[in-house]
Amino acid sequence: MLTFLARRLFVMMPTLFFISVLVFVIIQLPPGDFLSTYLNELQAQGEAVDPAKIAFLKQQYGLDQPIWQQYFDWAWGLLHGDLGFSFEYNLPVTEVVGDRLWLSVVLNFSTVLFIYIVSFPIGIYSATRQYSWGDYGFTLLGFLGLAMPNFLFALILLYYANVVFGTSIGGLMDPEFINQGWSFAKVMSVAEHLWAPVLVIGTSGTASMIRRLRANLLDELSKQYVVTAHAKGLSPVRVLFKYPLRMALNPFIADIGNILPQVVSGSVLVSVVMSLPTTGPMLLAALQSQDMYLAGSFLMFLALLTVVGMFVSDLLLAWLDPRIRLQGGVSQ
Amino acid sequence: MSRSDDKRNEHFIDTAPFDPWDREELTAAQEKYYLASQWQLIWWRLKRHRLAYVSLIILAIMYASVFIVEILAPYAQETRNSEYIHHQPQAIHLFHDGKFVGPFTYGTDFSIDMETLKPIYTPSDSRIEKIRFFCSGDPYEFWGLFEADFHVMCPAEDGTLFLLGTDRLGRDMLSRMIYGARVSLTIGLVGIAVSFILGILIGGAAGYYGGWVDATAQRLIEVIRSMPEIPLWMALSAALPVTWSPVLIYFGITIILGLIDWTGLARAVRSKLLALREEDYALAARLMGAKPKRIIARHLLPNFASHLIASVTLSIPNMILGETALSFLGLGLRAPVTSWGVLLNEAQNINAVAVYPWLMLPVVPVVIVVLAFNFLGDGLRDAADPYKN
Numbered sequence: 001m002l003t004f005l006a007r008r009l010f011v012m013m014p015t016l017f018f019i020s021v022l023v024f025v026i027i028q029l030p031p032g033d034f035l036s037t038y039l040n041e042l043q044a045q046g047e048a049v050d051p052a053k054i055a056f057l058k059q060q061y062g063l064d065q066p067i068w069q070q071y072f073d074w075a076w077g078l079l080h081g082d083l084g085f086s087f088e089y090n091l092p093v094t095e096v097v098g099d100r101l102w103l104s105v106v107l108n109f110s111t112v113l114f115i116y117i118v119s120f121p122i123g124i125y126s127a128t129r130q131y132s133w134g135d136y137g138f139t140l141l142g143f144l145g146l147a148m149p150n151f152l153f154a155l156i157l158l159y160y161a162n163v164v165f166g167t168s169i170g171g172l173m174d175p176e177f178i179n180q181g182w183s184f185a186k187v188m189s190v191a192e193h194l195w196a197p198v199l200v201i202g203t204s205g206t207a208s209m210i211r212r213l214r215a216n217l218l219d220e221l222s223k224q225y226v227v228t229a230h231a232k233g234l235s236p237v238r239v240l241f242k243y244p245l246r247m248a249l250n251p252f253i254a255d256i257g258n259i260l261p262q263v264v265s266g267s268v269l270v271s272v273v274m275s276l277p278t279t280g281p282m283l284l285a286a287l288q289s290q291d292m293y294l295a296g297s298f299l300m301f302l303a304l305l306t307v308v309g310m311f312v313s314d315l316l317l318a319w320l321d322p323r324i325r326l327q328g329g330v331s332q
Numbered sequence: 333m334s335r336s337d338d339k340r341n342e343h344f345i346d347t348a349p350f351d352p353w354d355r356e357e358l359t360a361a362q363e364k365y366y367l368a369s370q371w372q373l374i375w376w377r378l379k380r381h382r383l384a385y386v387s388l389i390i391l392a393i394m395y396a397s398v399f400i401v402e403i404l405a406p407y408a409q410e411t412r413n414s415e416y417i418h419h420q421p422q423a424i425h426l427f428h429d430g431k432f433v434g435p436f437t438y439g440t441d442f443s444i445d446m447e448t449l450k451p452i453y454t455p456s457d458s459r460i461e462k463i464r465f466f467c468s469g470d471p472y473e474f475w476g477l478f479e480a481d482f483h484v485m486c487p488a489e490d491g492t493l494f495l496l497g498t499d500r501l502g503r504d505m506l507s508r509m510i511y512g513a514r515v516s517l518t519i520g521l522v523g524i525a526v527s528f529i530l531g532i533l534i535g536g537a538a539g540y541y542g543g544w545v546d547a548t549a550q551r552l553i554e555v556i557r558s559m560p561e562i563p564l565w566m567a568l569s570a571a572l573p574v575t576w577s578p579v580l581i582y583f584g585i586t587i588i589l590g591l592i593d594w595t596g597l598a599r600a601v602r603s604k605l606l607a608l609r610e611e612d613y614a615l616a617a618r619l620m621g622a623k624p625k626r627i628i629a630r631h632l633l634p635n636f637a638s639h640l641i642a643s644v645t646l647s648i649p650n651m652i653l654g655e656t657a658l659s660f661l662g663l664g665l666r667a668p669v670t671s672w673g674v675l676l677n678e679a680q681n682i683n684a685v686a687v688y689p690w691l692m693l694p695v696v697p698v699v700i701v702v703l704a705f706n707f708l709g710d711g712l713r714d715a716a717d718p719y720k721n
Binding site for chain 2: 011014015018019022026027029143144146147148149150151152155156163268269272273280283284287288295299302303306307310
């Protein structure tokens with residue numbers, strides 16, 4: 001187990017290095033940089049731009065240095081926990097991300113919970129009552145959620161919530177709480193607004209979850225040990241929960257790696273449509289204005305979460321399943 | 333011990349004469365079944381899967397219509413009916429005053445709601461505009477090759493035929509949706525081709541050679557999978573030069589979608605190959621001097637080709653949804669090109685939902701296509717599984 005741990009940790013390092021290079025390249029890919037965009041804006045507003053000021057800004061943002069130097073400065077800062085400085089907000093990245101991060105975590109964590117709560121019972125039902133009307137009905141419903149573009153569903157929900165319930169469900173809290181400190185009333189307001197985005201984002205995730213749980217469980221249920229258990233007279237519920245369900249859960253544990261970053265950044269599109277103060281729209285804006293350090297550091301943070309998530313899920317799987325522990329890796 | 337107990341040990345012996353040369357006769361149907369190739373078996377099983385079969389037919393019709401969108405659409409792509417802006421969908425009638433007339437629409441009169449400034453079109457109850465079939469209407473360039481004006485269906489002379497309404501420039505929604513199908517349906521196919529080639533090449537090399545090739549490929553896959561999808565799309569499509577023509581942008585977007593999608597396929601190919609290369613027949617092929625390329629392509633790939641096709645079918649809808657998402661963000665295809673994503677982009681304001689709900693109709697074909705691909709993929713996966721009876 002220790003060697004497995006060590007090997008797994010060692011492999012993470014080059015991965016993180018390559019990710020950091022990729023992130024940097026991605027941000028540099030679009031032509032121009034933040035300063036040129038900024039200068040264009042100034043010129044469009046009819047302001048004269050002093051060449052000395054340009055040079056000063058360039059130097060201050062570190063944009064006059066060669067690309068590789070910029071990369072190393074950034075990576076060196078990251079290693080020391082310094083995420084850099086956002087050009088656009090004129091604030092350290094940590095402060096820009098701050099509040100948004102927590103709201104994102106709340107939103108996306110509720111979504112993941114919603115997906116699990118909805119899809120587990122349905123998946124188990126569909127597998128144990130295969131080809132029944134309920135199976136078909138739930139499957140169709142799940143697929144409809146999958147096929148409907150998220151952003152459009154959000155729009156429609158926004159409109160009808162307004163017409164039918166007379167409430168505005170855009171945003172994550174009532175307007176008077178924006179930029180206010182945290183209070184009990186604000187928390188309640190967030191809770192009130194949370195259901196709509198959770199519903200919208202959740203519907204697209206449940207279908208695949210139901211499908212996978214159903215398929216896995218069906219595979220397990222047709223195995224001989226289940227027949228044996230039935231033959232020995234175990235109660236049907238116990239037969240289901242004792243082994244097949246546990247085995248069918250393996251892929252979900254393997255999925256934790258993907259869930260972690262989703263919890264932080266998922267739902268960009270829906271957040272844009274419903275104007276939620278989460279990290280999604282911020283990242284979008286940062287990428288579009290080439291706010292290098294904000295976008296880069298945040299992407300890097302997400303990637304780190306993924307890598308850590310994969311590590312955690314590998315550990316859990318190895319702990320659950322000796323076959324993986326001995327082979328030294330998740331085989332899919 | 334009594335005699336009756338001994339009877340239990342007696343064996344049953346058939347007294348009928350036994351002919352060792354007698355062979356079981358197969359019926360024609362059985363023979364056909366046993367001699368059928370793997371692909372034929374898959375096809376038969378797929379046909380039994382009702383939902384998948386229906387989906388296949390729907391998709392076949394839709395893809396066939398992609399070739400002749402100009403003929404199917406009642407209007408040309410960019411025809412602006414400037415007097416009919418935001419016209420609501422028109423109903424087709426068959427009877428007028430209890431008399432059978434054939435399919436027609438009522439002409440509409442324009443007025444404006446002074447409060448909301450919403451145009452109102454009230455159908456008159458006398459002006460009958462008979463729909464013409466197999467007629468000449470708006471001129472267009474067929475595939476950009478030659479000029480023609482033949483349509484399956486056109487409005488009456490000086491009449492209107494807006495079955496799904498018009499948009500803010502008075503363009504017929506139905507025609508635009510039909511034209512949009514050409515882009516939206518093919519974008520998934522081209523993208524999947526890119527991802528298929530990459531996935532098989534990289535996954536195949538990783539799985540067959542193992543060692544450092546495998547390790548490198550694994551790291552690459554891990555790196556790409558660690559990045560959230562949307563930022564990758566955004567950054568890559570923002571990198572497409574603005575000066576590119578719409579067609580080039582189209583190919584750029586497909587390649588981006590493919591470049592991000594291949595990792596899942598590569599992992600599947602790799603793990604299958606890892607297992608299969610240990611099989612006896614792979615060893616036999618190697619001992620007989622076959623080159624790796626031949627062993628992979630000739631002996632190993634056919635083993636799970638059907639699974640690959642099923643998983644590819646399941647990832648096409650992701651590409652179609654990806655295109656709509658990108659276009660919605662304004663990072664995908666742009667206005668002169670018409671795709672379902674572009675059309676939905678125009679419907680993204682609350683105004684469209686509240687006042688002109690027909691602008692959201694392009695979502696219907698998106699949902700249908702995504703559902704059909706999912707059902708078809710499911711059916712294919714079941715059909716391709718040899719252990720299922």
